[in-house]
Amino acid sequence: MEVSGKRKPKKTLSLSRGSAEDFLLFCIPCDRDGVRVPAKGYCLTCTEHLCDTCYKHHKKQTPSRHHILLDQDSMPTTPSVPIVKDEFDSCDDHEDEKLKFYCRDHDIVVCSICTTLDHRTCNVEYIPKLSKYIIDSEELNETMTEMKALEDNYKSQIKRVKDEIKAISQNHDDVIKAIRQFRKELNTRLDKMEKRVVKEADNILLKQTTNLNDLSMEVQTITNELVEKQVRLHKLMQKNRLDKLFVEMIDAKKRLEDMRVRQKQHSLTDDFQTVSFVKNMYIVDVIDRHQKLGELITMNTSMVIQYTDKTLKLEVVEDINSSSLGEKISDITGMDVLQSDKMVVCEFSKRKVKCFDTVQMRIISEIQLSKSPFDSAAITNDKFVVTVPDERSIHFMSLTNRQITSDLHVNINERCHGIACSRDKIVVSCIAVPGKVLVLSGRG
Incomplete structure (x- = not known):
């Protein structure tokens, strides 16, 4: 019997939301009401799984x-x-219209008015109809894959940037450490130089002090002898011993002459010399001229060849031999690239320097030397330097209007062989005992 004013409680389903382990396919309409029921069918139109009741x-x-x-x-x-019914964006040109259509020809979304006005001849499709199968479409999968790949690429780039920042910071610390280490080395060298000159000054002081002490002792000895002679003469005078006084006087006169000579020999003006310190102006000039401890050189790390194996395999991409040059070349001892298509070679046995065009594959110019050239190095795109061991010299040459000319040669008094150029320095290896490397810097 129902009680007035009260309602019976509504019956609720005993089946609650299950976990993913209970069943994978479930009824979408029931799931919206908070109840998860196993799916027994599927609606292609709604693209939803349905339970037996639905x-x-x-x-x-x-x-x-x-x-x-x-x-x-x-x-x-x-x-x-x-499927969630999306709210379409409004068209920028027609505010009251929604962007519900897709123009396949122009690959843009448009409203109905845009379709009528601007896309009447285009392949235009209704977006809600197209979007039904978008989830499983290859186009969406490809887009997502490309976006993921691009995301991974950017993440990798971010990591590389962070690693680069870390490497740059470490490089900075290494540079500062090298600068301060060089300063310590300079201090050590200066300390050694200071010790040498101080020791030299100490030795001079010791020598002069020793000489003056010896002089003082000698003078004191003579003074004592003079005093003793005078005392003996006074006593003989007082005792009126005239004969003995005469003999002592004669002896005193002889001693006086000897003492005068010794006094001149031990004159202070002859023995004592002042010492002064003269600065090494070469050191001062170097410091004033350079104004810094050294230079900072930047290198492109991407140009460094990195490999993990102990053996680096190289591929021959072009083989230039004497037959390709159209003439026989007996021996090439040195070479360098002047321009992208010009190469300078030293033909030792024929005493020639030749310029080879790598595009035309032929010798375009040559110059005959009195002695055999050994190696060459490019200074600029049209200037290079050549070593001539038997002359003990290096030749400065130019390539002007496709002709090699010799500008000047410099004697270095060494049998020079290998040569390289870096910035404003020329590095030459020489055969000597012991072997040596010369670093040359020219100033015009």
Whole structure:
């Protein structure tokens, strides 16, 4: 019997939301109401899985009875995703219209007015119809894959940037450490130089002090002898011993003459010399001229060849031999590249320097020397330097209007062989005992 004013509680379903482990395919309409029920069919029109009850109602209800349904044996085996009705954006040109159409020809989304006005002849499709199968489409998968790949690429680039910043910071610390280490080395060298000159000054002081002490002792000895002689003469005078006084006087006169000579020999003006310190102006000039401890050289790290194996395999991309040059070349001892298509070679036995065009594959110019050239190095795109061991010299040459000319040669008094140029320095290796490397810097 019902009690007036009270309502019976509504019956609730005992089946609650299950976990993904209970069943993978479930009814989407029931899931919206908070109940998860196993799927027994699928609606292609709604793209939703349905339970047995919703499947039956789907056939009977007027809005959905013409939908295409698949039974449990034919339905998709992957979970369906509930379709959310999106709010379309408004068109920029027609504010009251929504961007519901896609122009395949122009690859843009448009509104109905844009379609009528600007895309009447284009292949225009309705977006809600196209989007039904977008989730499983190859185009979406490709787009997502490309975006993921690009994302990974950017993440990798961010990591490389961070690693580069770390490397730059470490490089900075290494540079500062090298600068301060060089300063310590300079201090050590200066300390040694200071010790040498101080020791030299100490030795001079010791020598002069020793000489003056010896002089003082000698003078003191003579003074004592003079005093003693005077005392003896006074005593003999007082005792009136005239004969003895005469003899002592004669002896004193002889000693006086000897003492005068010794006094001149030990004169202070002859023995004592002042010492002064003269600065090494070469050191001062170097410091004033350079004004810094050294130079900072930047290198492009991407140009460094990195490899993990102990053996680096190189591929021959072009083989230039004497037959390709159209003439026989007996021996090439040195070479360097002047320009991208010009190469300078030293033909030792024929005493020639030749310029080879790598595009035309022929010798375009040569110059005969009195002695055999050994090696060459490019200074600029049109200037280079050549070593001539038997002359003990290096030749400065130019390539002007495709002709080699000798500008000047410099004697270095060494049998020079290998040569290289870096900035404003020329480095030459010489055969000597012991072997040596010369670093030359020219100032015009």
